[in-house]
Amino acid sequence: KLFLASVSVVLIANRWNAPTFDPESLKGARVLVTGASTGIGEQMAYHYARFGAQIVITARREHVLKQVAERCLSLGAQKALYISADMSSESDPDKALSFALDQLGGLDYLVLNHIGPSPFSMWDGNVEHIRWIMKVNFFSYVKMAWKGLEALEKSKGSLVIVSSLLGKMASPFVAPYTSTKFALNGFFGSLQHELAMKNSNVSLTICTLGLIDTDNAMEKVKGKTDVPAYPAADAALSMIVAGATRQPEDYYPWFTFYVAATKDWFPSITRYTMRNSYTYEP
Ligand code: NDP
Numbered sequence: 001k002l003f004l005a006s007v008s009v010v011l012i013a014n015r016w017n018a019p020t021f022d023p024e025s026l027k028g029a030r031v032l033v034t035g036a037s038t039g040i041g042e043q044m045a046y047h048y049a050r051f052g053a054q055i056v057i058t059a060r061r062e063h064v065l066k067q068v069a070e071r072c073l074s075l076g077a078q079k080a081l082y083i084s085a086d087m088s089s090e091s092d093p094d095k096a097l098s099f100a101l102d103q104l105g106g107l108d109y110l111v112l113n114h115i116g117p118s119p120f121s122m123w124d125g126n127v128e129h130i131r132w133i134m135k136v137n138f139f140s141y142v143k144m145a146w147k148g149l150e151a152l153e154k155s156k157g158s159l160v161i162v163s164s165l166l167g168k169m170a171s172p173f174v175a176p177y178t179s180t181k182f183a184l185n186g187f188f189g190s191l192q193h194e195l196a197m198k199n200s201n202v203s204l205t206i207c208t209l210g211l212i213d214t215d216n217a218m219e220k221v222k223g224k225t226d227v228p229a230y231p232a233a234d235a236a237l238s239m240i241v242a243g244a245t246r247q248p249e250d251y252y253p254w255f256t257f258y259v260a261a262t263k264d265w266f267p268s269i270t271r272y273t274m275r276n277s278y279t280y281e282p
Pocket residue numbers: 034035036037038039040041058059060061062064085086087088112113114115116117136162163164165209210211212213214215216217
């Protein structure tokens with residue numbers, strides 16, 4: 001009873017604290033979304049477009065970016081530009097950010113969302129893959145955030161970091177991926193404190209997502225888990241609202257907040273649940 005009472009108090013407090021989102025605030029906003037050729041990033045681009053933002057999108061596949069940019073324009077984006085960039089390269093993260101700053105004349109929202117492909121399987125000892133995925137999923141985020149901070153400071157802008165419940169609790173089959181998400185949470189958690197202590201104008205939102213129904217994620221977990229997947233468009237909107245209302249954190253779906261908050265209360269139950277959420281025949 002005490003547990004249920006505490007959960008209700010937290011739920012009600014969260015609702016009372018929820019700031020109002022004004023869609024007009026995104027009209028004309030200058031936005032860069034990475035990993036926007038497919039999945040959640042693509043859905044974020046469409047939402048920003050409907051709100052009338054000026055968007056730059058980036059990923060590796062130029063022809064797909066072109067189609068997404070065209071759809072953004074048809075949905076109402078004031079501008080929709082794209083640049084192909086490989087985030088494992090030393091120079092492309094800088095190149096994409098400079099392009100957005102030049103084309104948009106500054107930046108109000110920097111949404112770092114891309115991830116490189118990584119297997120969903122037991123770790124096979126491939127250290128090179130971990131080195132590579134760290135470049136794509138972590139180092140490029142750090143580089144782009146640092147390069148974007150000055151412009152965001154000027155515009156009182158927002159940095160949105162797309163992370164995962166797997167950045168807060170480890171799961172089997174995703175050792176390289178979960179490492180990059182823990183790294184993001186550590187780095188940007190620290191940066192969030194520093195920005196607040198410096199009275200910076202920049203708000204930083206760290207987003208914790210559960211399983212989302214993007215093609216790539218569904219393909220990976222097919223036949224391996226019964227954990228429900230939630231819609232990419234809703235995940236995208238939740239993060240956009242959190243960024244626009246300058247929230248330090250966003251959790252989607254809602255219960256990921258409670259999973260993250262309670263995972264250490266009964267560690268053996270958490271371990272048992274994690275290992276039994278997947279089908280595996282040794
Ligand atoms: P997708 O795999 O659908 O999309 C990944 C995007 O990143 C694509 O646009 C892809 O485009 C781009 N990308 C891949 N490799 C590179 C590279 N080397 N350089 C630049 N861009 C690259 O991912 P999701 O939409 O599923 O996930 C989006 C975010 O949400 C990620 O941060 C992920 O960790 C997080 N998340 C997702 C969950 C899920 O269940 N889907 C759960 C929890 C968190 P291209 O191939 O054209 O380069």
